[in-house]
Amino acid sequence: MSHVLISYLKKISGLSPESEEALFSLIESQSIPKNQDLQHIGQTCKTLYFLKSGLARIYYFHDGSDVTEGFYEPFCLIARAESLFGGLPSKKAIQVLEDSEVWSISTQGLFALYDAHRDIERLFMRLFERAYVQTIQRIENLQFHTAEERYRLLAHEQSEVLRRAPLKFIASYLGITQVSLSRIRAKKD
Amino acid sequence: MSHVLISYLKKISGLSPESEEALFSLIESQSIPKNQDLQHIGQTCKTLYFLKSGLARIYYFHDGSDVTEGFYEPFCLIARAESLFGGLPSKKAIQVLEDSEVWSISTQGLFALYDAHRDIERLFMRLFERAYVQTIQRIENLQFHTAEERYRLLAHEQSEVLRRAPLKFIASYLGITQVSLSRIRAKKD
DNA sequence: AATTCCACTTATCAAATGTTAAATTAATCT
DNA sequence: AGATTAATTTAACATTTGATAAGTGGAATT
Numbered sequence: 190m191s192h193v194l195i196s197y198l199k200k201i202s203g204l205s206p207e208s209e210e211a212l213f214s215l216i217e218s219q220s221i222p223k224n225q226d227l228q229h230i231g232q233t234c235k236t237l238y239f240l241k242s243g244l245a246r247i248y249y250f251h252d253g254s255d256v257t258e259g260f261y262e263p264f265c266l267i268a269r270a271e272s273l274f275g276g277l278p279s280k281k282a283i284q285v286l287e288d289s290e291v292w293s294i295s296t297q298g299l300f301a302l303y304d305a306h307r308d309i310e311r312l313f314m315r316l317f318e319r320a321y322v323q324t325i326q327r328i329e330n331l332q333f334h335t336a337e338e339r340y341r342l343l344a345h346e347q348s349e350v351l352r353r354a355p356l357k358f359i360a361s362y363l364g365i366t367q368v369s370l371s372r373i374r375a376k377k378d
Numbered sequence: 379m380s381h382v383l384i385s386y387l388k389k390i391s392g393l394s395p396e397s398e399e400a401l402f403s404l405i406e407s408q409s410i411p412k413n414q415d416l417q418h419i420g421q422t423c424k425t426l427y428f429l430k431s432g433l434a435r436i437y438y439f440h441d442g443s444d445v446t447e448g449f450y451e452p453f454c455l456i457a458r459a460e461s462l463f464g465g466l467p468s469k470k471a472i473q474v475l476e477d478s479e480v481w482s483i484s485t486q487g488l489f490a491l492y493d494a495h496r497d498i499e500r501l502f503m504r505l506f507e508r509a510y511v512q513t514i515q516r517i518e519n520l521q522f523h524t525a526e527e528r529y530r531l532l533a534h535e536q537s538e539v540l541r542r543a544p545l546k547f548i549a550s551y552l553g554i555t556q557v558s559l560s561r562i563r564a565k566k567d
Numbered sequence: 568a569a570t571t572c573c574a575c576t577t578a579t580c581a582a583a584t585g586t587t588a589a590a591t592t593a594a595t596c597t
Numbered sequence: 598a599g600a601t602t603a604a605t606t607t608a609a610c611a612t613t614t615g616a617t618a619a620g621t622g623g624a625a626t627t
Contacts, residue, residue, distance in 0.1 A: 251518075256521065258517070270510060321509070322460045324510065324517060325459060325513055328516055329438075331521060332445065332447075333440045333441075336583080355603095355605095356606095357604080365584070366586080367604090368586080368606085368607090371606055372583095524613085554615090556574090556575080556576095557575095557616080560576050560577080561576090561613095
């Protein structure tokens, strides 16, 4: 077996051939056109996604305005963890920003494999640990950096996003207005 | 056996009597005087803590100034996750703000139990999931709320902290200066 | 009680960001 | 290509927050 996603995942935490097989049978592929929601606001998180190609974001509405929580590039785990772990409907949506191909995995199917495939359980533990650590780092970033510093950091860490995502999404991700971001950009580039 | 901490943890995710016993043997108790660091900056996270009584915070230095990352009340899991999962020295410290009693668990000992005690592994998975979700919610809070809204939210969620932690720690936790926080307080109370 | 120290508040001014609206540029559609 | 729409930039002004310093009050020390 040589599924691109599984090869990638195996590097994070090893899988037995049987576990590979079991996980493989859960992975579905689909193509999503630009701007479409992969998951809508109000749905409970029951599917995990990995991008094969394209670009995605998680967003929600705060006081009527669209806020981007994060951007996701290929091979990143995309999930609305607060809904997945809480079992409650999410107030967030997942949207692709370009025509994209995604791999999806049903959480129900996945969790059902945990008992018999401990290596799969541990793999996803690792994936969520990583996501957790990234979230912690994002707090540090939001808590004591200026808007400009946050922009520079994003340019460094997800430079593709700057090129491919609309300005308004980047601005809300950084916690500032579109106008403010435009000013930062104008300073020097 | 009836260890207060274990009784609390069992409610989050069940434990077999053997697992309870095994976990029990790992828990150590100690008293820490006010203002003392439980873990210093530069140490790699090798111990998990739960407060039995008192109040704690995680802090670090950014550009020479002291930044509080979070406050912890009794029974909360206290860990520097980015160091634990990354295996690298943490640039953060854990400090108690009052004379406190803590329970500590060696991560090495804990992880050694995972193979034989799957329920223990799952329990700690749950604990980290919870911490992860809280971190996500904190980002939402930092990203699009004003300083005053963040203050009101803290007053609602950790009201004890407002009464017992010094102003400067609260201010840096909210991502603002002490002076700014004092102004918010003065507005109306 | 007087002194010192520390936490908090208040005042003043500067810098950063938000708000609104207009102007410009880019993208899309026919 | 031309027309239409959306995305981005620029400008002007209001508001928030930061930085610095001075002032107030309370707690600890002597």
